Amino acid sequence: MSISLLLLIVAVIGVAGYLVGSQRASALAGGKLSSLHSRPGYYGSFVAIWAMLPAVLALLVWLVASPIYISSTVRDGFPDEVKAESQATQNLNYNMIGAISRGLSLLTPEERTALYADGTTARTVLAAKGVPLAADPAPYMLKAADDLNRMTTASSTFRSILALIIAVAGGALAYRSIAPRFRARNRVEGVMLVALIGASSIAILTTVGIVASMLTEAVHFFNAVPAWEFFFGTVWDPRFAAAGATDSSGQFGLIPLLAGTLYIGLVAMLVAVPVGLFAAIYMSEYASRHVRSVAKPLLEVLAGIPTIVYGFFALVTVGPFLRDISAQLSGLVTGNYSSFIQAQSVLTAGFVMGIMLIPYVSSLSDDIITAVPRALRDGSLGLGATRSETIKRVILPAALPGIVGALLMTASRAVGETMIVVLAAGVAARMQLNPFEPMTTVTVKIVNQLTGDLEFTSPQTLVAFALGITLFVITLCLNIYALYIVRKYREQYE
Structure with missing residues (x-):
C-alpha cells in the first residue's frame, strides 16, 4: 500500500x-x-x-x-x-x-x-x-x-x-x-500547543542546521587556508584543482568580493531608496483611493518578476544602452566614439537591482507611513502646517524607525542577489572604484565554486562555505541593526 x-x-x-x-x-x-x-x-x-x-x-x-x-x-x-x-x-x-x-x-x-x-x-x-x-x-x-x-x-x-x-x-x-466531565478541551488544546511550538521551532532549527552545515565545512577550509589570508587577502585566484585533489595553491582573498558586494549593493540602494520612498509618500499621502488601488498593485508586480528575468533585461537592454550612450557622449566631447561604460559593469547591475528593490522599499515604507496615527496629521494641519511640512516634520520622523528598518532589510536582499550580478556585472573579482567597470560579488563566487563535478575535499570547493558563512554574518548583522533602530526610536513616538 x-x-x-x-x-x-x-x-x-x-x-x-x-x-x-x-x-x-x-x-x-x-x-x-x-x-x-x-x-x-x-x-x-x-x-x-x-x-x-x-x-x-x-x-x-x-x-x-x-x-x-x-x-x-x-x-x-x-x-x-x-x-x-x-x-x-x-x-x-x-x-x-x-x-x-x-x-x-x-x-x-x-x-x-x-x-x-x-x-x-x-x-x-x-x-x-x-x-x-x-x-x-x-x-x-x-x-x-x-x-x-x-x-x-x-x-x-x-x-x-x-x-x-x-x-x-x-x-x-x-x-x-x-x-461528561472528561477534560477533552484541555487535552486538545495541549496537543495544539505542542504543534504550534513545533511549527515555530522549525525556523530556528532550520537556521541552526544551515549555520552548522556551513560552519563545519568552513572549518575544514580554514584548516587548509589561514583565516587571515582569507579575510584580509586582496587577490581572488582560487586555481581550481582536479576532483579529489587537496592542493591548496591559489589565493582566496575575500576583500575583492566583499568590495564588489557592497559597491553594487550601494548603487542599487541609491536607485531604489529615493524612488521607492517617494512612491510610498505619494501613495500614502497624495494619491486618491482609485489611483492607489491601481498604482500599488502595479508597482508590486515588480517584486514577482524572477531575478533571472531582471538579469536578461540588464544583459540585453540596460547594459548595451548605457554602453551606446557613453560612446555617443564620448564622441561629442572628444570625437572618439569609444564607450567608457562597459555593458557589464557595477552601474548596470546596481541600476537593474535597484529597480528590482523598488517594490520592497515602497511597499514596506507605505505600510509604515500609513500606520502613523491620524491624530498627528490632523494636529499638524490644524496648527497651520502645509501638507508637505506635515510630511517632512511630523510623519517621516514618526515613521523613521520603521523606514530605516525596511531599508536595512532591503539592503540584506541586495547583498544576497546572484543572477542579476552574474549577467550584468560579470564574474571578475577586482578592486576598483570605477562604477563603469565590471566587478563581482560573494554570491556569484559561491555559485562558481560549487559548479561542476567537484568533491568537497579541496579548498577550491570548501571556500564556498567560508563565503556563505561570511555572507550570513553580514546579513544577520544588518537585520539585528534594523531591529535595534526600530526599537530604539519607536519609544520616542509611543
Whole structure:
C-alpha cells in the first residue's frame, strides 16, 4: 500500500472518529450541553487526534528505521571480498543493487528466469525495461536485489498493517475515554500547543542546521587556508584543482568580493531608496483611493518578476544602452566614439537591482507611513502646517524607525542577489572604484565554486562555505541593526 493511500485511510479513520466521538458526547449530554466539561466538537477532536497522530508518528518512525535496517541487512550479505573494499565502492554496489531491484519488479516470470543466465543477459534484459546499468551485475547483486525486493515488500505490508492497527486502537481507546466531565478541551488544546511550538521551532532549527552545515565545512577550509589570508587577502585566484585533489595553491582573498558586494549593493540602494520612498509618500499621502488601488498593485508586480528575468533585461537592454550612450557622449566631447561604460559593469547591475528593490522599499515604507496615527496629521494641519511640512516634520520622523528598518532589510536582499550580478556585472573579482567597470560579488563566487563535478575535499570547493558563512554574518548583522533602530526610536513616538 502506498504512503499516500495509507495516509488517506488514516485520515478517513480520524474523520470517522471525530463524528462518532461528537455523537457520543452529545448522547451523554442528553440534550443538556452544560453537563459536559467541553463542547462535543472537542470530544470528537480528541478521538480524531488519537486515531491519526500515533499512527502518523509510527509511520514516520518506520519510514526512517526500515530503510536503515534493510540496507544494513543487504550489505551484511555482501561477499567478504566486497566488504573489504572502501565504503564508497560498497555504496556504488548498493546503488546498482537498488537499480536492479527496481528492474526486477517490472519483469515477467519468463524474463526473470532469463535474467539469471549470466551478467550480460541481465544487463540486456534490464536495459530493455528502461533500467540501464553501468556494468554487468555480479551474481551476488542479483540475489541481493531479490532480497531487497522481498524485504521492501514485507516492510510495506507490515507498515500498512501497523499503521491501521494503531489508528483503530487509538481511536477506540479515546472513544472509551469520553465521559461528561472528561477534560477533552484541555487535552486538545495541549496537543495544539505542542504543534504550534513545533511549527515555530522549525525556523530556528532550520537556521541552526544551515549555520552548522556551513560552519563545519568552513572549518575544514580554514584548516587548509589561514583565516587571515582569507579575510584580509586582496587577490581572488582560487586555481581550481582536479576532483579529489587537496592542493591548496591559489589565493582566496575575500576583500575583492566583499568590495564588489557592497559597491553594487550601494548603487542599487541609491536607485531604489529615493524612488521607492517617494512612491510610498505619494501613495500614502497624495494619491486618491482609485489611483492607489491601481498604482500599488502595479508597482508590486515588480517584486514577482524572477531575478533571472531582471538579469536578461540588464544583459540585453540596460547594459548595451548605457554602453551606446557613453560612446555617443564620448564622441561629442572628444570625437572618439569609444564607450567608457562597459555593458557589464557595477552601474548596470546596481541600476537593474535597484529597480528590482523598488517594490520592497515602497511597499514596506507605505505600510509604515500609513500606520502613523491620524491624530498627528490632523494636529499638524490644524496648527497651520502645509501638507508637505506635515510630511517632512511630523510623519517621516514618526515613521523613521520603521523606514530605516525596511531599508536595512532591503539592503540584506541586495547583498544576497546572484543572477542579476552574474549577467550584468560579470564574474571578475577586482578592486576598483570605477562604477563603469565590471566587478563581482560573494554570491556569484559561491555559485562558481560549487559548479561542476567537484568533491568537497579541496579548498577550491570548501571556500564556498567560508563565503556563505561570511555572507550570513553580514546579513544577520544588518537585520539585528534594523531591529535595534526600530526599537530604539519607536519609544520616542509611543
